[in-house]
Amino acid sequence: MDFQPDLPVPISYVSGRYLLFSIDVVTYLRREHHICGVLIGTLPQIPQQNVFLGLPLELMPEEARLLVDKGVACIVDETKAHDGMNTLLEEDRRRYLRDLESQGLHVSRIQTDRKERLREQTMKKLEEKGAKKKANASAAAAQTSAVPEDPTSTPPQSQKDASTVNLFAADESQSSSPAIEVSKNTTPQAPVAITPATSYPPLPTPSPSSYLSAPTVPPSYPLFAHLHSKGYFLSPGLRFGCQYMAYPGDPLRFHSHFLVVSYEWDQNIDLMDLIVGGRLGTGVKKGFLIGGAQKGIDDVDSEADRIDTVRAFSLEWAGM
Amino acid sequence: MANTQTTNRPNASALTSHIADKGHEAPHLAAAAQVQHNLQYQHLWTSIVGYTISGEAENTNTSGQDPQRPPQTPIALLSGYPPHRVYTHPDEQLYMLENGIREDDLEPERMFVVPLVQGQSWTLRHMAAVFDRLREFELKVEEHDRSVDTRTKHEEETDSDMAEKLARYYKKKEQARLTAEWGSQRLLIAMVDKGMGGDGTVAYYVLHEGEVKPRQN
Numbered sequence: 001m002d003f004q005p006d007l008p009v010p011i012s013y014v015s016g017r018y019l020l021f022s023i024d025v026v027t028y029l030r031r032e033h034h035i036c037g038v039l040i041g042t043l044p045q046i047p048q049q050n051v052f053l054g055l056p057l058e059l060m061p062e063e064a065r066l067l068v069d070k071g072v073a074c075i076v077d078e079t080k081a082h083d084g085m086n087t088l089l090e091e092d093r094r095r096y097l098r099d100l101e102s103q104g105l106h107v108s109r110i111q112t113d114r115k116e117r118l119r120e121q122t123m124k125k126l127e128e129k130g131a132k133k134k135a136n137a138s139a140a141a142a143q144t145s146a147v148p149e150d151p152t153s154t155p156p157q158s159q160k161d162a163s164t165v166n167l168f169a170a171d172e173s174q175s176s177s178p179a180i181e182v183s184k185n186t187t188p189q190a191p192v193a194i195t196p197a198t199s200y201p202p203l204p205t206p207s208p209s210s211y212l213s214a215p216t217v218p219p220s221y222p223l224f225a226h227l228h229s230k231g232y233f234l235s236p237g238l239r240f241g242c243q244y245m246a247y248p249g250d251p252l253r254f255h256s257h258f259l260v261v262s263y264e265w266d267q268n269i270d271l272m273d274l275i276v277g278g279r280l281g282t283g284v285k286k287g288f289l290i291g292g293a294q295k296g297i298d299d300v301d302s303e304a305d306r307i308d309t310v311r312a313f314s315l316e317w318a319g320m
Numbered sequence: 321m322a323n324t325q326t327t328n329r330p331n332a333s334a335l336t337s338h339i340a341d342k343g344h345e346a347p348h349l350a351a352a353a354q355v356q357h358n359l360q361y362q363h364l365w366t367s368i369v370g371y372t373i374s375g376e377a378e379n380t381n382t383s384g385q386d387p388q389r390p391p392q393t394p395i396a397l398l399s400g401y402p403p404h405r406v407y408t409h410p411d412e413q414l415y416m417l418e419n420g421i422r423e424d425d426l427e428p429e430r431m432f433v434v435p436l437v438q439g440q441s442w443t444l445r446h447m448a449a450v451f452d453r454l455r456e457f458e459l460k461v462e463e464h465d466r467s468v469d470t471r472t473k474h475e476e477e478t479d480s481d482m483a484e485k486l487a488r489y490y491k492k493k494e495q496a497r498l499t500a501e502w503g504s505q506r507l508l509i510a511m512v513d514k515g516m517g518g519d520g521t522v523a524y525y526v527l528h529e530g531e532v533k534p535r536q537n
Binding site: 227230232246248257258263264265266267268269271272274275278281282285286287289290291292294295309311312313314315316317318319320 | 388407438442444528532533534
């Protein structure tokens with residue numbers, strides 16, 4: 001279950017965005033490195049169905065930079081990496097397609113196996129139920145014959161029992177026998193169509209020399225790295241009126257604690273912004289967190305130094 | 321008719337005369353006086369004392385700005401006793417609930433306030449400077465309280481059970497102060513708008529050092 005990818009994992013750089021296409025990598029980064037990103041894959045026909053977004057996962061430049069600095073990920077230029085697609089040998093291409101087909105067959109075999117098992121189970125259950133009901137019905141009939149005082153109530157019941165049994169029996173006889181034939185006839189020839197989300201089985205994994213340099217990040221990066229080092233999960237804050245949202249654990253399990261806005265060390269903070277943030281935060285039961293690094297992005301000696309020189313302050317309405 | 325021709329200026333407002341009486345003409349002191357007035361008469365705070373964190377004149381021979389240096393402008397700092405607790409950390413509240421301690425059982429707690437005026441320069445450096453020196457002023461004000469000793473020690477008929485509970489609470493609180501378990505250092509920032517003569521409103525917000533989880537209110 002716990003998939004361990006080969007490090008560093010490649011992050012695809014596509015026209016200014018940092019994207020991940022492998023679901024295994026996405027879950028691994030979320031589980032081990034508290035990086036959630038944003039799923040942006042949507043249905044071409046219904047792009048407004050935002051609840052059901054899927055791969056690819058877009059990372060903020062801060063997230064990509066953090067992973068690169070940790071040595072967990074590398075940035076790969078997607079266009080360059082796919083130059084090799086044109087020169088792929090015909091033989092390789094065919095082998096790849098064959099491979100996909102065999103995978104599809106494997107999947108369809110698993111599916112039919114499971115279907116058959118389920119069907120057998122339900123049939124067994126129904127048989128047991130039917131037997132029980134029949135026994136009950138006969139017992140009830142015996143009882144009514146023994147106690148003939150109330151003749152109006154008993155006939156409908158036994159009738160109902162009989163009808164339900166018949167109904168299920170009819171169901172079985174109708175659905176099961178043709179289904180077996182159908183499944184036996186069709187499944188072996190129809191492999192499930194598999195569309196891989198990643199392209200590095202046919203292509204070689206990119207060499208370290210082709211990695212792009214670490215992403216350039218906004219001035220808020222030190223605060224981002226600082227909060228991340230404290231175990232917070234950070235997500236973009238545009239939807240909530242701030243720079244980042246800070247969650248004390250996985251966003252699927254926790255409400256966020258802070259609305260985060262970063263300032264530079266000597267940047268003037270408008271008091272109105274503090275009130276606006278404090279109001280907004282208190283209104284949604286969160287704190288408003290401001291902070292920034294004492295040193296500039298390129299002035300630090302190390303990543304640890306960057307994180308250590310950050311000061312943060314949280315703000316809440318005092319209620320007076 | 322002629323002798324009443326001299327127009328009398330209306331009396332200065334209570335606040336203006338309050339500021340003028342104390343001779344708080346410097347901007348940070350004037351703001352402090354206004355906030356002190358508001359705390360005292362609107363929020364019924366008691367034993368309010370004021371301090372100043374002096375600014376540091378720009379030193380030209382230091383190359384580059386040392387991030388640890390305090391800002392150039394002075395910062396006023398007020399401290400007083402609110403009639404009710406202004407802030408209780410959620411974990412502290414949980415402890416109090418579990419141990420059956422009500423807020424009224426506790427001794428009043430000093431709170432620090434930084435008066436700010438809309439439009440003044442206020443940066444992370446200022447905030448860091450205030451928090452870095454807050455402990456120093458806490459000790460100072462404790463000393464002040466000991467010397468004045470205005471507070472009536474309420475040693476009423478508190479039963480021994482409650483006294484024991486409270487003793488345990490205060491021990492835990494001191495411990496929590498060191499570990500920052502019940503929140504780190506905190507103060508109030510009081511914000512005043514003085515544009516066009518001002519409107520008399522003061523907005524108070526609790527400012528914590530570091531990441532302190534929000535109250536679920």
